[in-house]
Amino acid sequence: MITLVVRDYDEAIAWYTKVLGFSLVDDTALSEAKRWVVVAPEGDGARLLLAKADGDTQKTSIGNQTGGRxxxxxxxxxxxxxxxxxxxxxxxxxxxxxxxxxxxxxxxxxxxxxxxxxxxxx
The missing domain is CATH 3.10.180.10 (2,3-Dihydroxybiphenyl 1,2-Dioxygenase, domain 1)
Incomplete structure (x- = not known):
């Protein structure tokens, strides 16, 4: 499983499931603000943990987790x-x-x- 920092849980779930066709594997509330959200492509591949950015440092990595690569x-x-x-x-x-x-x-x-x-x- 790989963590992907996202802006919003629901928008990320919608995009990955409706646009890319991934399956929603898990969506469990951990607190009022935090969820455990996992999506996966069809077949045997890595799953994505959609992690909502918490704080300014994490927010700056949204969309640029690998420096543009x-x-x-x-x-x-x-x-x-x-x-x-x-x-x-x-x-x-x-x-x-x-x-x-x-x-x-x-x-x-x-x-x-x-x-x-x-x-x-x-």
Missing amino acids: VAFFLHTDDFPVDHAKMVEAGVHFLEEPRHEPYGSVAVFEDLYGNKWDLLEFK
Whole structure:
């Protein structure tokens, strides 16, 4: 599981489940202000713990958890179909799909600006 710092639990849940098609695995209240929220892509992959930023230092990392580098990799078995679905859902791709020696890839941003690779290996 990987922690992803978010602005708001509900907006992050909505984006990851409705736009990317992830499943909501857990949403448990820990206190009045804190929740344990976990989403996951289909299949066997890492889960994301959506952690609401607490304080100014954490808020500054929203959307820039890796200093502008690609932070996350979403693997697919059918790049053209998943890319088309994501475009239809409003995902912002930063480039057109590339076909590299290792497979197909395109960089996209999540709702906060974190960079992801949509990736299908050959």
